[in-house]
Amino acid sequence: MQQLQPDDVVWRNARLATMDPDQTAPYGIMEECALVVRGQHILAVVPEAELPPAHRNIVDLEGRLVTPGxxxxxxxxxxxxxxxxxxxxxxxxxxxxxxxxxxxxxxxxxxxxxxxxxxxxxxxxxxxxxxxxxxxxxxxxxxxxxxxxxxxxxxxxxxxxxxxxxxxxxxxxxxxxxxxxxxxxxxxxxxxxxxxxxxxxxxxxxxxxxxxxxxxxxxxxxxxxxxxxxxxxxxxxxxxxxxxxxxxxxxxxxxxxxxxxxxxxxxxxxxxxxxxxxxxxxxxxxxxxxxxxxxxxxxxxxxxxxxxxxxxxxxxxxxxxxxxxxxxxxxxxxxxxxxxxxxxxxxxxxxxxxxxxxxLGRGATHGQLKAGFVADFIVWDAQHPVEMVYEPGRNPLHQRVFRGTKA
Missing domain, CATH: 3.20.20.140 (Metal-dependent hydrolases)
Known part of the structure; x- marks a missing residue:
């Protein structure tokens, strides 16, 4: 991972359903990882252990599920x-x-x-x-x-x-x-x-x-x-x-x-x-x-x-x-x-x-939590992606992030 800049935002303490087909786990799930966002794009997806010991822009997601928007x-x-x-x-x-x-x-x-x-x-x-x-x-x-x-x-x-x-x-x-x-x-x-x-x-x-x-x-x-x-x-x-x-x-x-x-x-x-x-x-x-x-x-x-x-x-x-x-x-x-x-x-x-x-012609930039992709993602009060499919009348959305900014 590149060295962090002061304005980079680290979204940590999350369960990431990356939807990245290169990941072997279902839904591309990555445990104990963090999203590093620079501007409007994802800079990196990194294990918690690799995060720098101190950074001013850290968002603790308290173990919530994160998926692409x-x-x-x-x-x-x-x-x-x-x-x-x-x-x-x-x-x-x-x-x-x-x-x-x-x-x-x-x-x-x-x-x-x-x-x-x-x-x-x-x-x-x-x-x-x-x-x-x-x-x-x-x-x-x-x-x-x-x-x-x-x-x-x-x-x-x-x-x-x-x-x-x-x-x-x-x-x-x-x-x-x-x-x-x-x-x-x-x-x-x-x-x-x-x-x-x-x-x-x-x-x-x-x-x-x-x-x-x-x-x-x-x-x-x-x-x-x-x-x-x-x-x-x-x-x-x-x-x-x-x-x-x-x-x-x-x-x-x-x-x-x-x-x-x-x-x-x-x-x-x-x-x-x-x-x-x-x-x-x-x-x-x-x-x-x-x-x-x-x-x-x-x-x-x-x-x-x-x-x-x-x-x-x-x-x-x-x-x-x-x-x-x-x-x-x-x-x-x-x-x-x-x-x-x-x-x-x-x-x-x-x-x-x-x-x-x-x-929509956006396969290389949208729809995955992956380095280089647009930082559109959702934080859910949920443990697993199946919950939103199983019970469509319940909406556990906690935070919506659009192009790296809380929306």
């Missing part, structure tokens, strides 16, 4: 209105088609989002973000996709920027203008995709409003051919891509995302072995979204065992959104991933730390 790598946090009444209608036997014909579904959220002021959207999103931060989230992806025109998509991404400025959290903004075909283009979806590829995407990229492009490739969304058009437009500008794919059917979307070296393929309930092999070959992360699976009462589960066999990293996220996953709890998503999809608790933890980081 949680990463929610798939959310739709910014939107207007809600869809609670639609959910009640569905439970009372009204079909999704009928609800859509009455102006419900995603079009209802688009209408509410377009008509909302930036301040109103910010206030609602702040409440949702606060709930996630209170559970230990330090990095979050926020998608657009409820605007479906240049003005409203810009508004959503600007709200995401303001959330990042106003809170101790890292926001990863994603352009999801290809979330659905807006009503004004329902008879000409190709024309809408042209608008996205030739106007919305380049303009908002030039403004620095997003860092990746997403698309809903599905039989109720965009075709594989249309998806490839979008990917070509994005990659021509050096923009990373990802996709909502294989949620309701198998259109080969995951293989398409992988062919473009996509960051992640998300949902993937109907993923086949061809898609699994493509993801393994190209390093595309599988993002599992058990909240939507639960809320929609789906039966087709993601092929977890095939993903394990091929070594595809599996991330876990909330998919927080008004229509299919209104759950601002990453602890709950972890529990659901274990109960519904068969992940182990350690896999669920990897899914909200190092694998989620990789799904």
């Amino acid at each position: 949680l990463i929610d790598c798939h959310t739709h946090l910014v939107f207007g209105g809600d869809r609670a009444s639609e959910w009640e209608q569905r439970l009372n036997g009204v079909s999704y088609k009928t609800i859509g014909e009455r102006g419900g579904g995603i079009n209802a959220t688009v209408t509410a989002t377009r008509s909302s002021t930036p301040e109103a959207l910010l206030a609602l999103a702040q409440q949702r973000l606060q709930r996630l931060m209170s559970e230990g989230v330090t990095t979050i992806e926020i998608k657009s996709g409820y605007g479906l025109n240049a003005e409203a998509e810009t508004k959503m991404l600007q709200v995401a920027q303001r959330l990042a400025r106003n809170n101790p959290v890292e926001v990863c903004p994603t352009l999801l203008a290809a979330h659905a075909v807006p009503g004004e283009y329902r008879h000409d979806p190709d024309a809408y995709l042209t608008l996205v590829c030739e106007e919305i995407l380049p303009a908002l990229w030039q403004e620095g409003l997003f860092e990746a492009v997403d698309v809903f490739c599905e039989n109720v969304g965009f075709t594989p051919a249309q998806t490839e058009r979008l990917f070509q437009a994005a990659t021509a500008r050096g923009i990373p891509v990802k996709g909502h794919v294989e949620q309701l059917s198998n259109l080969g979307g995951a293989a398409l995302v992988s062919r473009y070296s996509g960051l992640s393929a998300d949902h993937i309930e109907y993923l086949d072995d061809v898609g699994v092999r493509a993801m393994a070959q190209h390093g595309t992360v599988a993002v599992l979204l058990p909240g939507a699976f639960y809320f929609l009462q789906e039966r087709q589960r993601p092929p977890v065992e095939a993903l394990r066999k091929r070594g595809v990293p599996m991330a876990v996220a909330t998919d927080y959104n008004p229509g299919t996953s209104p759950f601002a709890s990453l602890h709950l998503a972890m529990n659901m991933a274990c109960v519904q999809f068969g992940l182990t608790p350690e896999e669920a933890w990897a899914g909200v730390t190092r694998h989620a980081a990789r799904a």
Whole structure:
């Protein structure tokens, strides 16, 4: 370890669940070790016995558990209105088609989002973000996709920027203008995709409003051919891509995302072995979204065992959104991933730390307690990481540290 500088901070007397795969213990647990933080990064992870006898900046954690900050790598946090009444209608036997014909579904959220002021959207999103931060989230992806025109998509991404400025959290903004075909283009979806590829995407990229492009490739969304058009437009500008794919059917979307070296393929309930092999070959992360699976009462589960066999990293996220996953709890998503999809608790933890980081293009800097990584970590009144998965209604968070500073 380098010689300590006066402003370095030593976080000692802790049980570290590093989530470092190079460690042999489950969860990368290291006993009787300390975190040494310099500025916004971890300088070293060292045994207590190697600490200098005297240093002015020492935080005694009194034997508590420390983990990396949680990463929610798939959310739709910014939107207007809600869809609670639609959910009640569905439970009372009204079909999704009928609800859509009455102006419900995603079009209802688009209408509410377009008509909302930036301040109103910010206030609602702040409440949702606060709930996630209170559970230990330090990095979050926020998608657009409820605007479906240049003005409203810009508004959503600007709200995401303001959330990042106003809170101790890292926001990863994603352009999801290809979330659905807006009503004004329902008879000409190709024309809408042209608008996205030739106007919305380049303009908002030039403004620095997003860092990746997403698309809903599905039989109720965009075709594989249309998806490839979008990917070509994005990659021509050096923009990373990802996709909502294989949620309701198998259109080969995951293989398409992988062919473009996509960051992640998300949902993937109907993923086949061809898609699994493509993801393994190209390093595309599988993002599992058990909240939507639960809320929609789906039966087709993601092929977890095939993903394990091929070594595809599996991330876990909330998919927080008004229509299919209104759950601002990453602890709950972890529990659901274990109960519904068969992940182990350690896999669920990897899914909200190092694998989620990789799904956001941050695998070399986030999601582990390791020298050189960003100093985002959580101190828990807990002995073992399984506690947060086992009992999602209890939140033992003691201290949240963001970029080396108590937050």
